[in-house]
Amino acid sequence: MAYRSSQHLWRQTYRTVFRSTNPNVLCPRLKSKSQLPIYSASTFVLQRFYGSKVGESGAATSVSSSLKQAEVAKFAAIAETWWDIEGPFKPLHAMNPTRVSFIRSTLCRHFRKDPNCARPLEGLKIIDVGCGGGILSEPLARLGATVTGIDAVEKNIRIARLHAGLDPSTSSIEYSCATAEQLVELNREFDAVIALEVIEHVANPSEFCQSLAALTAANGATVISTINRSMRAYAAAIVAAEYILRWLPRGTHQWSSFLTPEELVLLLQRASISVQEMAGFVYNPLTGKWALSDDVSVNFIALGAKQIHRKAL
Numbered sequence: 422m423a424y425r426s427s428q429h430l431w432r433q434t435y436r437t438v439f440r441s442t443n444p445n446v447l448c449p450r451l452k453s454k455s456q457l458p459i460y461s462a463s464t465f466v467l468q469r470f471y472g473s474k475v476g477e478s479g480a481a482t483s484v485s486s487s488l489k490q491a492e493v494a495k496f497a498a499i500a501e502t503w504w505d506i507e508g509p510f511k512p513l514h515a516m517n518p519t520r521v522s523f524i525r526s527t528l529c530r531h532f533r534k535d536p537n538c539a540r541p542l543e544g545l546k547i548i549d550v551g552c553g554g555g556i557l558s559e560p561l562a563r564l565g566a567t568v569t570g571i572d573a574v575e576k577n578i579r580i581a582r583l584h585a586g587l588d589p590s591t592s593s594i595e596y597s598c599a600t601a602e603q604l605v606e607l608n609r610e611f612d613a614v615i616a617l618e619v620i621e622h623v624a625n626p627s628e629f630c631q632s633l634a635a636l637t638a639a640n641g642a643t644v645i646s647t648i649n650r651s652m653r654a655y656a657a658a659i660v661a662a663e664y665i666l667r668w669l670p671r672g673t674h675q676w677s678s679f680l681t682p683e684e685l686v687l688l689l690q691r692a693s694i695s696v697q698e699m700a701g702f703v704y705n706p707l708t709g710k711w712a713l714s715d716d717v718s719v720n721f722i723a724l725g726a727k728q729i730h731r732k733a734l
């Protein structure tokens with residue numbers, strides 16, 4: 422049922438937002454928390470990697486900068502190529518319809534909205550953290566959301582603004598050069614906070630999750646996608662994508678900065694975000710298309726709900 426309805430949604434998303442052909446999509450929905458194995462080894466890894474900075478209270482504590490200067494410099498160097506679909510962002514363009522399909526169906530479930538209408542995200546305030554040139558912000562705006570896009574690289578924001586301004590359906594996107602923590606300090610809140618392919622580039626993933634959680638309104642949703650720290654991901658996302666196929670500049674990704682799904686679930690849980698849905702992205706080299714899958718061994722995406730802790734009376 423979930424599979425069939427997500428296929429239908431996929432077709433609709435693709436036609437309305439991207440206007441092209443239709444890859445096969447599976448949108449698995451977690452039925453219970455037991456489907457998200459959280460190994461005690463993950464706790465060990467988190468403590469080793471992120472030390473005592475993993476918050477115990479679940480509240481966004483002292484907010485420092487998530488910026489890693491070397492990462493910011495890498496993205497600044499290729500900023501002009503955001504909308505070149507054969508350039509370094511080719512994989513993000515290729516994955517985009519699949520990830521928008523996941524976001525559309527999961528946000529509609531979360532906010533009890535009709536996924537079949539033309540503007541299913543109407544009425545939702547969404548922030549795209551680390552928006553780059555706006556590859557995700559634009560389809561979200563076309564689906565009816567009120568979109569804010571932020572990025573640490575000024576050049577990215579200039580390009581995103583320029584591109585969004587070319588189409589009346591995206592010209593309302595509010596772009597600014599900022600980090601998540603800076604918006605937390607301004608007490609901004611959004612119904613949905615989305616950070617796709619960003620967490621593997623920040624200085625401290627635990628603090629980054631705390632900032633995303635602080636930006637998420639009560640009963641809101643947080644969506645994160647990243648790359649698994651697995652041997653398959655090393656082979657696919659680094660050896661194949663950077664060295665063999667040359668989709669990405671060499672050195673784009675550091676394997677040690679990837680997170681396993683269990684680690685991401687734990688980091689979000691400690692930021693009071695409970696992961697409800699997760700899916701993998703898989704690439705079919707014969708068709709050149711991406712699809713959603715149960716296989717989270719390389720690229721994956723998760724949606725979590727912000728938990729509200731009631732104070733004891």
Ligand SMILES: C[S@@+](CC[C@H](N)C(=O)[O-])C[C@H]1O[C@@H](n2cnc3c(N)ncnc32)[C@H](O)[C@@H]1O
Nearest residue numbers: 487488496551552553556572573574600617618
């Ligand atoms: C791989 S790109 C992903 C872009 C976009 N989210 C997408 O998936 O289409 C990562 C983006 O995150 C931005 N970035 C990296 N570290 C950041 C930080 N600490 N705060 C905000 N943006 C950051 C980079 O400038 C870059 O545009």
Ligand SMILES: [Mg+2]
Nearest residue numbers: 618619621674
């Ligand atoms: Mg990346």
